Amino acid sequence: MMRSLLMPVRLLVDFVAGVGQGALFFLRLCLLGLASLRRPRLVVDQMHFIGNYSLSIIMVSGLLVGFILGLQGYYTLRQFGSEETVGLVVTLSLVRELGPIVTALLFAGRAGTSLTAEIGLMKAGEQLDAMEMMAVDPVERVLAPRFLAAVLSMPLLAALFSALGVLGGYLVGVELIGVDAGSFWSQMQAGVDWFDDVGNGAIKSVVFGFTVAFVALYVGYRAQPTPEGVARATTTTVVASSLAVLALDFVLTALMFGAY
Amino acid sequence: MKRLGVDLLVGLFVLLGFAALIFLALRAGNMSSALGLGQTFEVSAQFDNIGGLKPRAAVRSAGVVVGRVTSIGFDDKTYRAQVTMELDERYEFPKDTSAKILTSGLLGEQYIGLEPGGDVEMLAASDTIRLTQSAVVLENLVGQLLYGRAAEGSQQ
Numbered sequence: 146m147m148r149s150l151l152m153p154v155r156l157l158v159d160f161v162a163g164v165g166q167g168a169l170f171f172l173r174l175c176l177l178g179l180a181s182l183r184r185p186r187l188v189v190d191q192m193h194f195i196g197n198y199s200l201s202i203i204m205v206s207g208l209l210v211g212f213i214l215g216l217q218g219y220y221t222l223r224q225f226g227s228e229e230t231v232g233l234v235v236t237l238s239l240v241r242e243l244g245p246i247v248t249a250l251l252f253a254g255r256a257g258t259s260l261t262a263e264i265g266l267m268k269a270g271e272q273l274d275a276m277e278m279m280a281v282d283p284v285e286r287v288l289a290p291r292f293l294a295a296v297l298s299m300p301l302l303a304a305l306f307s308a309l310g311v312l313g314g315y316l317v318g319v320e321l322i323g324v325d326a327g328s329f330w331s332q333m334q335a336g337v338d339w340f341d342d343v344g345n346g347a348i349k350s351v352v353f354g355f356t357v358a359f360v361a362l363y364v365g366y367r368a369q370p371t372p373e374g375v376a377r378a379t380t381t382t383v384v385a386s387s388l389a390v391l392a393l394d395f396v397l398t399a400l401m402f403g404a405y
Numbered sequence: 406m407k408r409l410g411v412d413l414l415v416g417l418f419v420l421l422g423f424a425a426l427i428f429l430a431l432r433a434g435n436m437s438s439a440l441g442l443g444q445t446f447e448v449s450a451q452f453d454n455i456g457g458l459k460p461r462a463a464v465r466s467a468g469v470v471v472g473r474v475t476s477i478g479f480d481d482k483t484y485r486a487q488v489t490m491e492l493d494e495r496y497e498f499p500k501d502t503s504a505k506i507l508t509s510g511l512l513g514e515q516y517i518g519l520e521p522g523g524d525v526e527m528l529a530a531s532d533t534i535r536l537t538q539s540a541v542v543l544e545n546l547v548g549q550l551l552y553g554r555a556a557e558g559s560q561q
Contacts, residue, residue, distance in 0.1 A: 189411065189412060189415050190411060192415045192418070192419075193411045193414055193415050193418075196415065196418050197414050197415060197418050200418060200421075236433045240429060240433070240434075298418075300422070301418065301419060301421070301422025301423070301425070301426075304422050304423075304425040305421060305422055305425040307425070308424075308425035308426075308428045308429055308433075309425075311429070311432075330432070334432075334434065334435050335435070337434045338434060338435060338461070339429075339431075339434035339435055339436035342434065343426075343429045343430050343433070343434045343436075
């Protein structure tokens with residue numbers, strides 16, 4: 146009787162403790178990530194693995210998303226006789242929302258999962274324990290460089306995604322459909338603010354980089370050291386980081402673009 | 406050798422990312438015009454009603470962008486809107502230049518249109534433009550139309 150009554154309290158305590166652990170781990174990753182700048186080799190290697198290998202998927206999807214936005218924007222805007230604004234529509238939607246969001250989702254799928262699986266398998270293979278036996282902190286040596294590399298890569302990837310999307314919109318709008326190139330670019334420049342739109346989009350992508358990197362590493366580090374546990378952790382990474390990114394984006398959009 | 410290859414590839418990736426950011430700011434955004442405006446001087450004007458004018462809106466003369474709106478405030482002495490704008494120093498306007506709030510297109514953004522007068526003296530920094538014309542507010546227009554109709558009806 147007493148036990149079932151205390152159950153909600155128990156759950157609440159567990160939940161708050163979980164939040165605390167997560168927050169402490171995040172702080173530790175941030176501090177150690179900065180400290181790992183002293184060993185730039187490790188960070189560069191990870192950027193190669195996380196950033197360069199994600200380049201192809203990010204760039205191709207950016208171009209394709211630009212194509213699609215260009216076509217859809219054209220079909221809708223044609224009804225109002227304002228086809229020239231297609232460049233503005235494509236650029237604003239990419240720079241403000243789609244660039245950071247889609248990049249973060251792809252990044253979670255491409256790089257986040259591999260980080261989780263790598264850390265999880267290291268844990269399953271007792272490599273992390275072995276490091277601790279040798280008085281090497283695995284968070285400092287293994288996790289922190291990966292965290293820093295992911296945080297640095299994400300905004301660059303998002304910028305590339307948006308830039309290629311704009312190019313895709315240009316190819317479809319100007320080259321394929323025949324919108325006037327001059328008004329395509331000038332409408333875009335008149336409507337896109339370099340700080341309010343491009344800058345806020347970049348801030349978003351930095352925040353998403355922290356989110357995805359943290360979720361991937363935390364879930365991998367806390368994974369059960371079994372094949373099943375690693376599989377589950379990899380799935381959790383994709384689900385949790387996607388949801389976190391989308392929820393955060395709602396908050397960020399409300400804060401950034403709500404003033405108008 | 407392999408070390409150098411990795412460093413090179415990562416460097417390339419970082420440079421590509423920054424190039425994309427710069428492309429977005431300069432080619433897709435308005436950073437080039439924000440930087441290229443160069444030396445400016447500030448003038449202000451008071452309007453009865455600014456409609457939907459926003460800070461950073463364009464100031465045009467003969468359709469050419471000659472400046473930007475820097476700030477919009479409310480003057481509680483005159484109960485009018487106080488608009489400050491910066492104009493490109495390359496252009497000079499007579500002291501009796503008038504300012505209008507116009508709309509680009511039917512539903513477009515609002516901007517300030519400057520119409521030069523005939524004065525021999527030129528506007529200097531922190532001068533005030535005295536001749537102003539408010540934004541057209543749709544509700545007032547509709548109101549005028551209705552009153553006009555009512556007046557016509559009573560005459561007949």
